[in-house]
Amino acid sequence: MQPNNSFQPMSGSSLRSLSAAAELILPRSPVRYVTTLILLLALASATLAGAWGAGSFENDDALDWVSELIDEADTGLVYITLEEARSQPYLEAPTASSAVAAAEAVAAMLGHPSPALPPDLETWLQRHKQRPTATQLALARDVMKRVLDVKVSELAQLWAKEDAAKWRDAIGKLLDRLDTKE
Numbered sequence: 001m002q003p004n005n006s007f008q009p010m011s012g013s014s015l016r017s018l019s020a021a022a023e024l025i026l027p028r029s030p031v032r033y034v035t036t037l038i039l040l041l042a043l044a045s046a047t048l049a050g051a052w053g054a055g056s057f058e059n060d061d062a063l064d065w066v067s068e069l070i071d072e073a074d075t076g077l078v079y080i081t082l083e084e085a086r087s088q089p090y091l092e093a094p095t096a097s098s099a100v101a102a103a104e105a106v107a108a109m110l111g112h113p114s115p116a117l118p119p120d121l122e123t124w125l126q127r128h129k130q131r132p133t134a135t136q137l138a139l140a141r142d143v144m145k146r147v148l149d150v151k152v153s154e155l156a157q158l159w160a161k162e163d164a165a166k167w168r169d170a171i172g173k174l175l176d177r178l179d180t181k182e
Contacts, residue, residue: 054169055114055170056114056170057116061093062097062098062101063101063118065097065098066118067120069101069105069121070121070124075105079102082103082139083139084099085098085102086139086142086143090153091153091154092154093155096154100147102140103140103174105125106140107178108121108122108125109131109132110137110177110178112177112178140178141178141179144175145175147171
């Protein structure tokens with residue numbers, strides 16, 4: 001399976017080209033400037049659709065997964081999500097983002113929650129205090145290493161085009177929390 005290349009961040013040259021095209025189409029006037037600004041903002045926001053930061057819960061897929069999890073009676077979905085991500089030859093961004101959220105849940109169950117844990121997930125975790133087994137911890141760590149691999153992870157490929165260092169640092173901190181022993 002090939003990466004979904006529909007997410008293409010707008011480079012500075014793309015924005016300049018768009019602005020130059022607007023100059024040709026619209027007459028010089030305040031209306032042109034306002035129209036160009038609206039168009040640029042719309043296109044720039046479309047390139048970041050679904051993600052607003054590098055954090056584990058700063059994207060729609062992770063928050064959708066959390067919404068799904070909090071309706072569950074047990075921790076099964078956490079490990080099903082991680083197993084699904086491990087079994088995929090190629091991790092599409094939504095699957096990888098959900099796996100990151102699941103790994104965050106594992107880290108929190110281990111006693112090392114993210115400071116950015118959504119309140120609903122925090123509440124759910126307080127009701128489900130099942131400590132992960134060594135096998136479950138290994139699964140979470142292995143999947144996070146796959147999420148970081150640009151050869152098999154669309155999410156890693158997308159972040160390589162943006163602020164890769166910040167995203168890789170966030171996943172690295174998650175891996176550290178998964179490796180920490182109490």
